[in-house]
Each structure stands twice: as structure tokens, then as C-alpha cells.
Amino acid sequence: MPNDxxxxxxxxxxxxxxxKHSLFVLAYGTGCGAIEIPPTMTSRYDAERFxxxxxxxxxxxxxxxxxxxxxxxxxxxxxxxxxxxxxxxYVIGFGSCTINGGMYWDSYNTIKLLDKxxxxxxxxxxxxxxxxxxxxxxxxxxxxxxxxxxxxxxKYKDNLDxxxxxxxxxxxxxxMPDYNW
Amino acid sequence: xxxEKATTLYLGPQHPGITGNxxxxxxxxxxxxxxxxxxxxxxxxxxxxxxxxxxxxxxxTIVCRICVPEPDPNELNxxxxxxxxxxxxxxxxxxxxxxxxMELSRLASYLLWxxxxxxxxxxxxxxQWTVGDRDYILDLFEELTGGRVYHMYIWPGGVRRDLPExxxxxxxxxxxxxxxxxxxxxxxxxxxTVFQKRAQGIGWIxxxxxxxxxxxxxxxxxxxxxxxxxxxxxxxxxxxxxxxxPTQSGSDVWSRSLVRRAEFQQSINMVRQIIDKMPExxxxxxxxxxxxxxxxxxxxxxxxxxxxxxxxxxxxxxxxNKPRRVHVKGPAYxxxxxxxxxxxxxxxxxxxxxxxxxxxxxxxxxxx
Amino acid sequence: MTDNNLHKEQQxxxxxxGTFQNLSGKVKREKRVEVSIEKKxxxxxxxxxxxxxxxxxxxxxxxxxxxxxxxxxLVYILWSPKQKVQLLVKALVDRENPxxxxxxxxxxxxxxxxxEIREMYGIDFSGMKGAQDFILEDWDEIPPMRRDFITxxxxxxxxxxxxxxxxxxxxxxxLVKRSGEEIPDFAKKYSRD
Numbered sequence: 205m206p207n208d209x210x211x212x213x214x215x216x217x218x219x220x221x222x223x224k225h226s227l228f229v230l231a232y233g234t235g236c237g238a239i240e241i242p243p244t245m246t247s248r249y250d251a252e253r254f255x256x257x258x259x260x261x262x263x264x265x266x267x268x269x270x271x272x273x274x275x276x277x278x279x280x281x282x283x284x285x286x287x288x289x290x291x292x293x294y295v296i297g298f299g300s301c302t303i304n305g306g307m308y309w310d311s312y313n314t315i316k317l318l319d320k321x322x323x324x325x326x327x328x329x330x331x332x333x334x335x336x337x338x339x340x341x342x343x344x345x346x347x348x349x350x351x352x353x354x355x356x357x358x359k360y361k362d363n364l365d366x367x368x369x370x371x372x373x374x375x376x377x378x379x380m381p382d383y384n385w
Numbered sequence: 386x387x388x389e390k391a392t393t394l395y396l397g398p399q400h401p402g403i404t405g406n407x408x409x410x411x412x413x414x415x416x417x418x419x420x421x422x423x424x425x426x427x428x429x430x431x432x433x434x435x436x437x438x439x440x441x442x443x444x445x446t447i448v449c450r451i452c453v454p455e456p457d458p459n460e461l462n463x464x465x466x467x468x469x470x471x472x473x474x475x476x477x478x479x480x481x482x483x484x485x486x487m488e489l490s491r492l493a494s495y496l497l498w499x500x501x502x503x504x505x506x507x508x509x510x511x512x513q514w515t516v517g518d519r520d521y522i523l524d525l526f527e528e529l530t531g532g533r534v535y536h537m538y539i540w541p542g543g544v545r546r547d548l549p550e551x552x553x554x555x556x557x558x559x560x561x562x563x564x565x566x567x568x569x570x571x572x573x574x575x576x577x578t579v580f581q582k583r584a585q586g587i588g589w590i591x592x593x594x595x596x597x598x599x600x601x602x603x604x605x606x607x608x609x610x611x612x613x614x615x616x617x618x619x620x621x622x623x624x625x626x627x628x629x630x631p632t633q634s635g636s637d638v639w640s641r642s643l644v645r646r647a648e649f650q651q652s653i654n655m656v657r658q659i660i661d662k663m664p665e666x667x668x669x670x671x672x673x674x675x676x677x678x679x680x681x682x683x684x685x686x687x688x689x690x691x692x693x694x695x696x697x698x699x700x701x702x703x704x705x706n707k708p709r710r711v712h713v714k715g716p717a718y719x720x721x722x723x724x725x726x727x728x729x730x731x732x733x734x735x736x737x738x739x740x741x742x743x744x745x746x747x748x749x750x751x752x753x
Numbered sequence: 754m755t756d757n758n759l760h761k762e763q764q765x766x767x768x769x770x771g772t773f774q775n776l777s778g779k780v781k782r783e784k785r786v787e788v789s790i791e792k793k794x795x796x797x798x799x800x801x802x803x804x805x806x807x808x809x810x811x812x813x814x815x816x817x818x819x820x821x822x823x824x825x826x827l828v829y830i831l832w833s834p835k836q837k838v839q840l841l842v843k844a845l846v847d848r849e850n851p852x853x854x855x856x857x858x859x860x861x862x863x864x865x866x867x868x869e870i871r872e873m874y875g876i877d878f879s880g881m882k883g884a885q886d887f888i889l890e891d892w893d894e895i896p897p898m899r900r901d902f903i904t905x906x907x908x909x910x911x912x913x914x915x916x917x918x919x920x921x922x923x924x925x926x927x928l929v930k931r932s933g934e935e936i937p938d939f940a941k942k943y944s945r946d
Contacts, residue, residue: 596834599810599860686830710815
């Protein structure tokens with residue numbers, strides 16, 4: 205791998221250090237977990253000292269924070285927002301509903317394993333995770349970026365057919381635009 | 386050649402200005418909204434179907450996640466409905482502790498609302514202050530129940546455990562701190578000319594038709610009608626406490642803000658009275674064997690006053706160990722769909738988010 | 754509780770029994786009154802209690818599926834702010850061809866409740882206007898809140914199982930199988946059999 209820790213050139217080290225210290229999170233509260241994001245971003249557990257702040261449009265955001273469960277109706281919009289985001293982009297799965305379905309494991313409308321639909325880089329577990337746990341998750345993502353291992357976007361492009369097959373099984377009316385990179 | 390004057394905009398699920406995850410389809414001509422249509426369903430989990438497959442006691446653990454900013458009325462209403470169908474007595478001290486939890490939860494919800502209302506107008510200092518202050522109340526919750534946001538503390542038969550030592554003095558310290566902060570919020574929000582000019586005259590509801598349209602809570606009291614479930618249909622120990630129900634007569638966003646500020650002060654007084662008057666005694670009326678607990682057949686509709694209005698639960702039992710039907714009605718069910726579509730006609734497009742916040746629209750309880 | 758306390762509730766029940774045929778009612782407790790009517794009387798009873806008895810606030814509308822007896826039960830919950838009494842109006846709808854009249858001209862927010870019940874149970878409210886999809890999107894199975902929709906089979910077919918759950922029905926049995934230990938004595942008291 206060209207971006208591996210052992211074979212990183214000086215350009216890669218500077219590039220990764222710049223990327224990891226300014227992560228812009230898309231302003232999208234997709235589920236329950238969105239109630240612990242304001243305490244993380246405001247003055248008590250200040251996440252802005254790490255360079256994390258909010259951003260309004262997908263075209264200019266770096267991180268997609270999936271806060272909790274996803275109904276199938278929201279999954280369609282999340283896929284569209286994810287494909288509109290430009291490289292380099294990362295996905296954080298927040299809460300235990302993204303890991304194995306959580307307490308909605310037998311619900312007819314929520315998806316169970318997020319990793320089969322969009323690629324996830326870091327999971328934060330808990331129901332709800334505390335703000336300190338959220339910040340620890342972001343630091344884990346920063347370490348992965350520094351070592352060059354946060355390659356979720358590349359995995360999506362390489363295995364697009366597999367992801368599309370999984371998504372189409374759940375989303376019945378597929379009228380989404382085709383973003384060709 | 387005819388040109389269409391109206392454009393369709395989607396104030397969509399991904400937007401920094403909406404309260405939660407819902408979509409409003411707006412038709413605008415220039416700057417004025419001509420027609421609005423709400424689309425919900427982005428957060429649907431099928432709670433009622435989930436509860437039909439779980440015991441009575443297992444259902445109590447998932448109920449608090451129906452309404453995300455204010456989870457305590459859910460636990461309270463579920464427990465009260467089960468107790469009413471079965472005829473179970475709740476000890477006196479448990480009723481007082483339940484009232485204390487409800488009032489603290491009301492304060493936390495109002496603080497979050499102060500932040501949201503100002504954030505949607507572009508005044509970003511208030512969210513920083515109030516979300517930070519709300520954390521002091523969440524610290525109290527964490528000491529008492531173990532969780533910051535979802536407590537799972539009020540269950541059928543009482544509450545789970547007694548207050549720890551020194552808890553009462555910490556509650557009173559937090560109340561003193563919040564009362565001093567309320568004067569600072571006055572300087573920043575309520576005496577602020579910018580907020581007053583933004584809020585006066587916006588989002589008007591006709592007071593003569595308000596009850597018929599199903600308006601409840603602070604929007605109804607902002608229209609001059611004195612109606613509160615705590616005095617109309619008293620529950621818990623509200624008939625032993627001394628409090629007022631404030632009303633304003635303007636029926637616009639400014640009046641609703643003033644009503645919420647007055648209720649904030651009343652809640653602080655109520656918490657002090659509760660700590661003062663709480664009796665001793667047991668806190669839990671024990672259920673014999675939770676796995677084999679059958680409730681006799683019957684149904685009940687209970688309601689309580691949450692920070693946003695009347696919260697109702699309709700529970701039906703058929704004599705078994707699982708609920709037959711649990712149907713939840715939050716205050717945003719009416720406020721967020723028919724009322725919002727009505728008020729937004731003729732509004733300026735930059736006020737849409739402002740009006741949504743003043744009605745207290747919360748999508749998770751519209752579609753559960 | 755003496756009879757004097759339930760005086761106004763009993764008056765309401767007697768008045769309604771005297772005005773409509775085939776109506777039965779009772780007083781459940783203080784401030785709670787319940788009546789059962791036939792499905793063709795729904796709009797006339799609701800109009801009457803709103804105009805003449807002061808039940809102007811529409812609290813809730815719900816539906817219960819009694820599949821063993823073959824009918825749906827529609828429940829309308831009303832509140833009177835002046836007299837402070839809550840009224841439940843119950844009507845039974847046949848399960849084979851469920852069709853009821855539309856009452857959203859009396860209170861306009863009833864439209865939202867009816868749209869949800871139409872989507873979740875499949876009851877047809879004749880003459881109601883309103884977009885078809887309310888909460889679910891592109892749903893082509895039977896209405897999901899009916900008792901004959903089995904969620905287990907649907908979830909297994911469409912979604913991925915969580916790892917470790919494919920063969921396990923009871924978590925304690927799986928743990929015993931995997932670790933080789935016995936269920937301890939204190940846990941045997943709360944068993945499901």
C-alpha cells in the first residue's frame with residue numbers, strides 16, 4: 205500500500221496531519237444519538253479544540269456521523285449524501301445500533317448491520333455513548349488517518365457491486381442518480 | 386408564455402436548521418411560503434409492534450427511547466397505565482420522587498429549547514450557555530439513575546432505588562445556580578431587542594380555534610387559554626404543591642417564549658417545595674415474578690404534561706403477560722403535521738425554522 | 754367513593770343512552786366515561802358530543818386488532834375542558850372488509866390519525882383526502898400492525914442476522930453451550946417455563 209506507515213513519504217505525513225486536525229462533521233442527526241452531539245460540541249466537552257466542527261452541506265464535509273439506527277427511508281438519503289461527499293471521507297458508526305442492530309433487532313423497518321451498506325471506519329459503542337467516548341472515537345479516527353489506514357472510501361469504490369446488491373435488497377424503489385467518479 | 390412563479394424547495398432531512406430528522410416540502414414565491422407539506426417517517430422503528438413481543442417488564446426498558454429530548458414522561462405514563470389497569474398501589478415516597486424527576490426533566494428540556502430557539506435565529510451564544518448548564522442537571526440524573534439521557538428509573542410499582550446521601554443538598558445547589566443564570570438569560574435573550582424584533586408577530590394561532598385544532602401545551606397557554614393537565618386532571622402529587630400556570634395573550638412566538646420562561650421559574654420553586662416536603666417510606670411495591678406477570682384485561686388512557694404539551698398513552702391488556710396494544714401520542718403529533726402546515730402559509734422563508742422550534746416539533750414522537 | 758362524586762359522569766352516560774339507540778355505556782371511575790356504539794353511528798355521535806355536551810378537545814384515536822374474534826376496534830378519546838371528563842367512544846369494524854366513514858370535517862387533525870391507521874391496519878376511510886404514504890415508504894406487504902404479520906420471518910428474509918444469533922433462541926442456553934458450565938442456582942428461579 206503506498207500510504208502505509210512504513211513507506212510514507214514526507215508529503216504523505218504532512219497531508220495526513222493536515223487532514224486529521226480539521227475534521228468537518230456533516231450536520232445530519234439520523235437517529236437517537238443526535239442528542240449527545242450538542243454537549244460534545246459546546247463548551248463543557250469542547251470538541252472544537254481537536255479541530256472538529258459542523259458543516260452544512262455534504263460537498264464540503266469530511267465525516268459522516270451515523271448517530272444510531274437507520275430506518276430504510278433514511279438509508280436511501282444517507283447513501284445519497286455519502287456519495288455526494290468528496291474524497292477523502294470517513295464514516296463513524298455511533299451507538300450499538302450500527303454494530304449489531306441494538307435494541308431494534310427485530311424491527312421491520314431498521315437495518316441491522318451498517319457495515320454491509322456503507323463502509324464504516326470507526327465504531328463507538330454505548331447506548332448512549334458519553335461525550336468523552338465520542339471524543340475518544342474521534343481520536344481513534346485521527347490515529348487511523350495518521351497511519352494511513354482509514355480507507356473506507358476506496359473500499360466502497362472497489363466493491364461497489366456488492367454494496368449495491370445489499371442496498372437494493374432493502375430499498376425497493378431505486379430512483380437514485382448515478383454518481384460516476 | 387406562462388411562467389410559473391412558485392418554486393418547490395425541500396427543507397430536507399439533512400439540514401442544519403430543522404429540529405430533528407423530518408422533511409418539509411415548501412412552495413415559495415419570492416420570499417413567501419405559499420404551501421407547506423410535512424413528510425415524516427425517517428425515524429420509524431415500529432415500537433408498537435416491538436412491544437407486542439416483549440413482556441410487560443421488558444417493554445418498560447425500551448419505552449424511554451420514543452421521545453429523545455425528554456424521555457421521562459414516557460416511563461411515567463407507561464407505569465401509570467399499567468398500574469391503573471392492574472389496580473396496583475404506589476408508595477407515597479415514590480410519588481414524590483417521581484414528581485421530582487418530572488420537574489428536573491422539564492427544566493432540562495426547557496434549557497435545550499432555549500438553545501434551539503436562539504440557534505435557529507442565528508444567535509449562537511445562548512446554545513453554548515444553556516447546553517452547558519443543562520449538563521449540571523444531567524449530572525444529577527447520572528448520580529441518581531446511572532444514565533445521563535435514558536434513565537429507565539420509573540417502573541410499574543414505584544421507582545428503582547432511593548435517593549443517595551447528600552442528593553437533596555446537591556439538587557438545591559443546582560437550583561440556586563440556575564436561578565442566578567436565569568437573570569443572565571434575561572439580559573441575553575428576553576431583554577434583547579434583536580430577539581424581540583424577530584419574534585413578535587410571527588407564527589400567529591387563532592385563539593378561538595386553538596382547542597378545536599388540538600393545540601396543547603405552551604402554544605395553547607401563549608394564546609391566552611389556561612389549560613394544563615397538572616391542574617385539570619391532577620396526577621402524582623401536583624395537588625399538594627403550590628404553583629401557578631402562566632398565560633400570555635399574544636399567541637405569537639414571543640408570547641410562547643415568555644410562557645416558557647415563567648414556567649421555568651415555577652419549576653424551580655416546585656423542586657424546592659418537593660425536597661422540603663418529601664416523606665419517608667418505601668419506594669417500591671414489589672412485583673412477584675416479572676417473567677410470569679399477567680395483567681387482567683382492560684384498557685386505560687393516561688396523560689401527563691411534558692414540557693411541550695399533553696403526552697398520552699393508550700394501553701390495552703387482554704389478560705396475558707405481553708401488552709396487546711400500546712399506542713403513544715406525543716404533543717408534536719398535531720403540532721408538527723397539521724398545525725405547522727397551516728401556520729407556515731404566508732410566512733417568510735427565513736422564519737420557517739424559527740416557527741418550528743417555537744411549536745416544539747420533535748419528529749421521533751410523531752412516528753415512533 | 755360515594756355516589757355523589759360520580760354524579761356528572763353518570764349524567765353524561767344517561768343522556769347518551771337516552772339519545773341514541775344501540776348504545777351502551779358505563780362510568781369507569783371519577784372523570785372517566787366509556788360508551789360503545791355501532792359503526793354507522795360514529796359521525797352522528799361525535800358531532801353530538803362536540804356540539805351539545807362540550808367535548809371539544811380531541812385527544813387521541815386508536816385501533817386494536819382482535820384477530821381471534823374477527824374485528825378491529827376503533828377507539829376515539831375526547832376531553833371536555835369545562836366539565837373535566839374524558840370520554841372513550843368504541844366501535845367495532847369487521848375484519849374482512851374494513852371500511853368506516855371519514856370524520857375529519859369535525860376536527861381537522863383527525864386526518865393525521867386516520868392516515869396512520871389506514872397505513873398500519875388497512876382500514877378504508879371512505880372519502881378521506883390525503884397522500885397515501887405517511888410513515889412507511891414503498892411498503893408492499895400486508896399492513897404491518899395487523900396480528901398476522903409475523904416480524905420474525907420478515908426480518909430474517911430482508912435483513913442480515915446479527916452474528917451469533919442465527920441458531921440461538923435463548924441467550925443463557927448459548928452461553929452454557931459455548932462455555933460448558935451450568936446455569937447457576939440463583940438464575941434458575943426466574944425461568945420462562
